[in-house]
Amino acid sequence: xxxxxxxxxxxxxxxxxxxxxxxxxxxxxxxxxxxxxxxxxxxxxxxxxxxxxxxxxxxxxxxxxxxxxxxxxxxxxxxxxxxxxx
Numbered sequence: 001x002x003x004x005x006x007x008x009x010x011x012x013x014x015x016x017x018x019x020x021x022x023x024x025x026x027x028x029x030x031x032x033x034x035x036x037x038x039x040x041x042x043x044x045x046x047x048x049x050x051x052x053x054x055x056x057x058x059x060x061x062x063x064x065x066x067x068x069x070x071x072x073x074x075x076x077x078x079x080x081x082x083x084x085x086x
Contacts, residue, residue, distance in 0.1 A: 001075050003083060008044030008072035010064045011052070021059045035059040044072045046079040053082050061086055 016037045024033030038057045043050060051074075057063055064070055064086065071085035 001077070001081075003073040004076055005085075006044055006046065006072050006074060008042040008070050008082075008084075010040050010066055010068045010070060011043050012041035013063060013066055014039045014041075038063040040064065040084075042070060042072060042082070042084065044074070044082070046074055049079075051079060051082075053080065055082070055084055057084075057086070 016039060019037055021035045021037070022033055023035055027033050037059045038061075039054055040057060040063065041052060041054050043052050045051070073083040073085065075081040
């Protein structure tokens with residue numbers, strides 16, 4: 001698969017409160033040392049056609065803000081398949 005780079009815009013960020021990752025072996029309260037992954041919605045354009053795609057970001061990846069530009073790598077044969085460079 002060949003991927004081509006384009007620029008996309010983050011239009012929505014959702015923190016997954018239902019998936020908690022504990023980073024400390026001993027906690028004082030339930031959110032002590034807790035980290036949460038995010039789901040970002042990215043809008044990008046390929047050959048004049050706009051696409052919107054949701055991507056899951058692991059808890060250890062810095063989440064971009066709404067309105068931020070991000071590098072989107074899309075599959076030449078299927079532009080709905082993307083990778084984000086964060």
